[in-house]
Amino acid sequence: xxxxAEVAPAxxxxxxxxxxxxxxxxxxxxWAIIAVALLFLSLFLVLPLVVVFVQAxxxxxxxxxxxxxxxxxxxxxxxTLIVAAISVSLNxxxxxxxxxxxxxxEFPGKSFLxxxxxxxxxxxxxxxxxxxxxxxxxxxxxGEYLIAHDIRIIFALPGIVLATVLVTFPFVARELxxxxxxxxxxxxxxxxxxxxxxxxxxxxxxxxxxxxxxxYGVLLCNARAMGEFGAVSVVSxxxxxxxxxxxxHIEILYNEYQLVAAFAVASVLALLALLTLISKTLLERxxxxx
Amino acid sequence: xxxxxxxxxxxxxxxxxxxxxFKGRQPSVIPxxxxxxxxxxxxxxxxxxxxxxxLFLKSAELGFSDFWxxxxxxxxxxxxxxxxxxxxxxxxxxxxxxxxxxxALARYDFPGRRIFDALIDIPFALPTAVAGIxxxxxxxxxxxxxxxxxxxxxxVAFTPLGILxxxxxxxxxxxxxxVQPVLLDLEVELEEAAATLGATRWQIFSKVIVPxxxxxxxxxxxxxxxxxxxxxxxxxxxxxxxxxxxxxxxxLIVIRLSEFKYTDASAIAVVMLLLSFVLLFVINRxxxxxxxxxxxx
Numbered sequence: 001x002x003x004x005a006e007v008a009p010a011x012x013x014x015x016x017x018x019x020x021x022x023x024x025x026x027x028x029x030x031w032a033i034i035a036v037a038l039l040f041l042s043l044f045l046v047l048p049l050v051v052v053f054v055q056a057x058x059x060x061x062x063x064x065x066x067x068x069x070x071x072x073x074x075x076x077x078x079x080t081l082i083v084a085a086i087s088v089s090l091n092x093x094x095x096x097x098x099x100x101x102x103x104x105x106e107f108p109g110k111s112f113l114x115x116x117x118x119x120x121x122x123x124x125x126x127x128x129x130x131x132x133x134x135x136x137x138x139x140x141x142x143g144e145y146l147i148a149h150d151i152r153i154i155f156a157l158p159g160i161v162l163a164t165v166l167v168t169f170p171f172v173a174r175e176l177x178x179x180x181x182x183x184x185x186x187x188x189x190x191x192x193x194x195x196x197x198x199x200x201x202x203x204x205x206x207x208x209x210x211x212x213x214x215x216y217g218v219l220l221c222n223a224r225a226m227g228e229f230g231a232v233s234v235v236s237x238x239x240x241x242x243x244x245x246x247x248x249h250i251e252i253l254y255n256e257y258q259l260v261a262a263f264a265v266a267s268v269l270a271l272l273a274l275l276t277l278i279s280k281t282l283l284e285r286x287x288x289x290x
Numbered sequence: 291x292x293x294x295x296x297x298x299x300x301x302x303x304x305x306x307x308x309x310x311x312f313k314g315r316q317p318s319v320i321p322x323x324x325x326x327x328x329x330x331x332x333x334x335x336x337x338x339x340x341x342x343x344x345l346f347l348k349s350a351e352l353g354f355s356d357f358w359x360x361x362x363x364x365x366x367x368x369x370x371x372x373x374x375x376x377x378x379x380x381x382x383x384x385x386x387x388x389x390x391x392x393x394a395l396a397r398y399d400f401p402g403r404r405i406f407d408a409l410i411d412i413p414f415a416l417p418t419a420v421a422g423i424x425x426x427x428x429x430x431x432x433x434x435x436x437x438x439x440x441x442x443x444x445x446v447a448f449t450p451l452g453i454l455x456x457x458x459x460x461x462x463x464x465x466x467x468x469v470q471p472v473l474l475d476l477e478v479e480l481e482e483a484a485a486t487l488g489a490t491r492w493q494i495f496s497k498v499i500v501p502x503x504x505x506x507x508x509x510x511x512x513x514x515x516x517x518x519x520x521x522x523x524x525x526x527x528x529x530x531x532x533x534x535x536x537x538x539x540x541x542l543i544v545i546r547l548s549e550f551k552y553t554d555a556s557a558i559a560v561v562m563l564l565l566s567f568v569l570l571f572v573i574n575r576x577x578x579x580x581x582x583x584x585x586x587x
Binding site: 046 | 412522
């Protein structure tokens with residue numbers, strides 16, 4: 001307050017003082033609110049994260065490394081990477097295509113279309129897996145045909161990918177649509193009128209404009225794809241070394257009381273989550289200043 | 291992640307202005323309308339719509355009386371009650387503590403504020419299975435927190451209380467991330483004006499701030515609730531999974547599937563979907579009502 005008084009004329013000081021008074025709470029209230037907030041966050045967010053690493057290293061570094069280099073773990077990591085790579089690419093292309101259609105053109109039923117794209121957010125992961133079992137499972141609609149032609153979808157890679165794609169369906173589109181709507185169509189119209197083709201316009205004008213939002217969407221999509229449990233659990237069949245992704249592998253190890261191994265695999269996913277958060281924070285800070 | 295805030299806002303029928311409905315799309319020089327919309331609709335149909343229609347058709351194979359007896363069986367009703375009841379309770383708890391946390395993050399400065407702010411998104415990024423085993427370890431009777439609760443006679447892990455803990459964990463960021471931008475954007479002048487007119491701090495909070503952030507609070511509440519209703523991964527480890535005690539509806543679907551009772555599983559899934567759509571629709575209406583109330587519409 002005294003610093004303000006030295007530099008600002010009296011009436012400004014009075015106004016500032018009332019402004020600060022109107023926004024700042026008494027110290028007791030302030031500290032109580034901060035204490036409650038930090039206690040809640042520590043209890044529900046920080047401790048669970050810490051426990052993962054403490055448990056993973058509870059018997060030292062060697063058992064930890066042993067668990068991570070086990071052939072079943074390596075197979076699970078490989079499958080998780082393959083599934084994430086396929087489903088993130090599919091949703092990346094879909095997100096760009098859908099955002100282009102929705103933001104560059106006016107057509108009836110647009111908001112209903114956006115609602116449908118968001119629909120998977122409000123579907124239980126278990127149901128996202130179930131719907132594909134009903135279609136492609138042994139007793140499903142296409143079950144007999146698939147068995148007759150020896151095509152495996154459920155309890156195999158295609159089923160896991162399908163379930164993951166459904167669960168992560170809205171992620172990229174959701175990040176792109178608001179931004180591209182805000183940016184409008186003038187840039188594209190200018191490029192086209194100067195003789196650029198549609199693809200040239202997309203790659204040289206639109207894509208550079210949305211690259212950070214796209215990266216952000218891909219990041220979140222990837223985190224969910226690698227960590228998806230419920231949907232994948234329903235379609236995977238839990239075949240060790242074959243159809244177990246990392247989250248499913250964690251479940252099996254945990255249920256077999258191999259706690260160090262379970263938490264070791266969990267720590268890899270937790271590290272991935274932390275990396276995602278750090279990149280997200282950096283991205284937000286960077287785009288805010290840009 | 292903040293953009294997920296709009297999800298609940300868009301649920302409900304699309305609004306198409308009557309004049310434009312029959313005119314089709316507006317002319318544009320930008321190419322690619324047909325192919326991008328075509329691809330979008332085909333992909334949407336293949337991944338989302340056809341599988342969901344398949345689900346509804348499967349449950350329709352049952353006929354009404356069989357369907358009704360499955361969804362009103364004691365075990366199903368109890369599982370639905372656990373999933374919806376605890377999701378609602380968790381969303382209420384997140385609404386209260388989420389508001390406190392947003393307030394602390396948006397208005398005060400304290401050491402570690404930015405780190406805590408970044409950590410809010412942990413439940414979005416941490417796989418649910420990891421959260422599940424970690425919360426179970428924390429709240430088990432020999433865990434760091436569970437140990438402190440034993441003398442008080444409180445058991446968390448392997449009881450419905452454990453389910454509540456998991457649902458609070460996964461729902462928290464929805465409330466915080468929806469309300470945070472609105473509270474940060476709140477104009478100082480509003481509060482100043484109220485203060486000049488002699489309002490107390492509490493009056494400013496309840497009469498000026500709450501009405502402005504109410505639509506965002508409801509959206510955050512709806513998102514946290516919707517996520518918690520269907521949650522599976524973080525819950526099954528901590529729940530104990532006793533039928534009629536701590537069994538959630540998604541787990542019952544998984545159990546019916548493993549017994550190859552596809553139609554039973556789809557009947558429960560259909561009820562879950564319909565119930566959550568109805569609830570989201572109601573919350574969406576509430577949100578519009580609170581929005582028009584402050585804008586004076």
